Amino acid sequence: MxxxxxxxxxxxxxxxxxxxxxxxxxxxxxxxxxxxxxxxxxxxxxxxxxxxxxxxxxxxxxxxxxxxxxxxxxxxxxxxxxxxxxxxxxxxxxxxxxxxxxxxxxxxxxxxxxxxxxxxxxxxxxxxxxxxxxxxxxxxxxxxxxxxxxxxxDKKFGRLVETDREVMNLSKEVGIIEPKNDIRYFGRSSKPVSYMLRFGNDPKINSLYDRPDAVYGLLERMGIPRKMANSTRWVDISEEKRKNIINELLYLLEKEGGEKNRLTGEVYELKTEPISSVLKDARDFSSIINATSRKGNPEVGVKLCLFERGPVLEEAMKLYSDHTETLRKASRFLDEMQGKVMGIIHYYDFGSNLENNITGTIATRIITHKKIPKESVVIVMADIEGSKKISGRISLDLSEKLDLSLIFRDAAELVGGSGGGHRNAAGAMIPNGKEYDFIKNVNKIIEGIIKPSQ
Ligand SMILES: [Mn+2]
Structure with a gap:
């Protein structure tokens, strides 16, 4: 075949x-x-x-x-x-x-x-x-x-597994990918270390998360003054200093009862990129190409994948910072927004206040950042040309019991829409005005599978 x-x-x-x-x-x-x-x-x-x-x-x-x-x-x-x-x-x-x-x-x-x-x-x-x-x-x-x-x-185990891992190993053998054990925070090669520590959230360190003064204070104690903290990336810092910072973060996590074991794990670097490159870390590379697409220029991302640099990379970085700004605005809006609750569902309708191609990104943010019960289904909606674009996320634990892609498919079909995706991350498109019926359908299906815990 x-x-x-x-x-x-x-x-x-x-x-x-x-x-x-x-x-x-x-x-x-x-x-x-x-x-x-x-x-x-x-x-x-x-x-x-x-x-x-x-x-x-x-x-x-x-x-x-x-x-x-x-x-x-x-x-x-x-x-x-x-x-x-x-x-x-x-x-x-x-x-x-x-x-x-x-x-x-x-x-x-x-x-x-x-x-x-x-x-x-x-x-x-x-x-x-x-x-x-x-x-x-x-x-x-x-x-x-x-x-x-x-x-x-790589989220669940702190490293790629099964077939993804086999291809990663193949890439390693031919000298392209270099897996390393290091901090798993996003931004190792494309963001200043102050940004990386400020917004690192898996695991979340409450005393640092979005607290710039605390981040600068910590870095200063580690021998990285404020000015340098805003221009140096994680990958630029000496191994010894990195180790010290990681130990400090582990100490904070221990004190707060955070998820210590998630701080370090496997990260993937491109041997084919110079150390100065923002594309050095595979996750950063991925975020940059994602941004080109979310900002309406996916062809720029495709060109980056095929080794074009120079003006293509410049354009990509412009889109990347635009996208970061869009997300920052959406997060601020989100901070003030209360979700509605039905059963274990927490749903947010942004109407026309959200670019409809980032509903998934926002749903992921809510499930990671917002204070909601561990077993929750998060649904984010936004308007799109007479329809509702819907993205849903559930925690990994809950995805062992529920397959959100099937739930969304059935719930959407009942209101004349369509849906699908993955067990833990799914999407749907339904006619405008049917969103409440959709949520009710999702809730009903979930209640048929699990009894919501009190
Ligand atoms: Mn995919």
Missing amino acids: ISEAVDLIQNSKKLIIYSHHDSDGIASAGIALFVIKRLGLNYEIRIRNQLSIEDITGKEEEIYWFNDMGSSKVNEMKNIKGIITDHHNPAIMDNFIQDNGNKIYQFNPHLEGLDGSISQSGSTTTFLFSMNIIQEVIAVSHLSVIGSVGDLH
């Missing part, structure tokens, strides 16, 4: 690449593009938040390659000839789909009995399939790592 899928790509006259708009999707697009350019194929690339009806209705002369998306819509596809390399929950559990004029080869970890939300990202899936087309794709194996950490696949 793989060889037939490979043939389909190799013999295509016009190849349309669809890819998801987050960093995993952009990294997947980078991998697919690397392959297509080597093969010299005629292609077009389309980055999408969600697939529309037109997107999933095929044209005779076109071959399609869906990356990090497609599986949750495969039951609605018509006349599509092509490939899906995805890790979202598939609507049809089959490797080969040929109803409705389709001829689709679907590659998805869920079909192999793996949990796609943690073991194999979209970019890892694209990479593994691509290895069957052209071995040279190993030159962009780091994109699989970037996509995997972008989807937080």
Whole structure:
């Protein structure tokens, strides 16, 4: 079956690449593009938040390659000839789909009995399939790592696991990725150390989180004066000083009863980037390409994936700081906003006050930052052209009991919308005005599965 899928790509006259708009999707697009350019194929690339009806209705002369998306819509596809390399929950559990004029080869970890939300990202899936087309794709194996950490696949265990890990190891063997044991806070190579410690939140240190004076004080005691703290990145600091800071943070966590064991873990650096590069840390790389897409220029992110620098990197960094600003504004708004509660659901309707492509980011923030019970379902909504865009998140513990992608799918269908995603992170699109019914449906389904604890 793989060889037939490979043939389909190799013999295509016009190849349309669809890819998801987050960093995993952009990294997947980078991998697919690397392959297509080597093969010299005629292609077009389309980055999408969600697939529309037109997107999933095929044209005779076109071959399609869906990356990090497609599986949750495969039951609605018509006349599509092509490939899906995805890790979202598939609507049809089959490797080969040929109803409705389709001829689709679907590659998805869920079909192999793996949990796609943690073991194999979209970019890892694209990479593994691509290895069957052209071995040279190993030159962009780091994109699989970037996509995997972008989807937080390293969050649960503090390191990548299963298939994501196998590809990471492969990338290490060929001298591209270098795994290190270090602090797991975001911003090691793209943010000043003062920022990294101020907003580091996994684990959260209450005496430092968003307390700039406390952060500067700590760094000063460690021999890093305020001015330097605003210009030096974590990766620039000597190993000895880093060790001392980590010990200090561990001491604070111990005192506060925080999650000490989450502070350090595996992080991934690119050997191919100079130490001065903001792209040195895979997670930072991932955040930067994510920002290019959220700010409407995903092609900049794809170019970064394919080694373009100079003005491309400059443009990316501009978008990155814009995106950081948007998130800062949304967080401030969020601080003042009270969510509504139904059962274990905490829901927030931002209406038109939120850029509708960051509902997922905000939902993640709420589940990490806001003081809500450990077993909660967070739902964030925003307006989008007559519809409601909905993102949901649940804690990892709760995702062992609930599969949010299935709950969202069923609850959305009942109100004339559609939904899907992962066990712990899902999305839906429903008609405007149906949001309360949707929440009620979600609540009802959840109550049917678990009894809410008091
Ligand atoms: Mn993904």
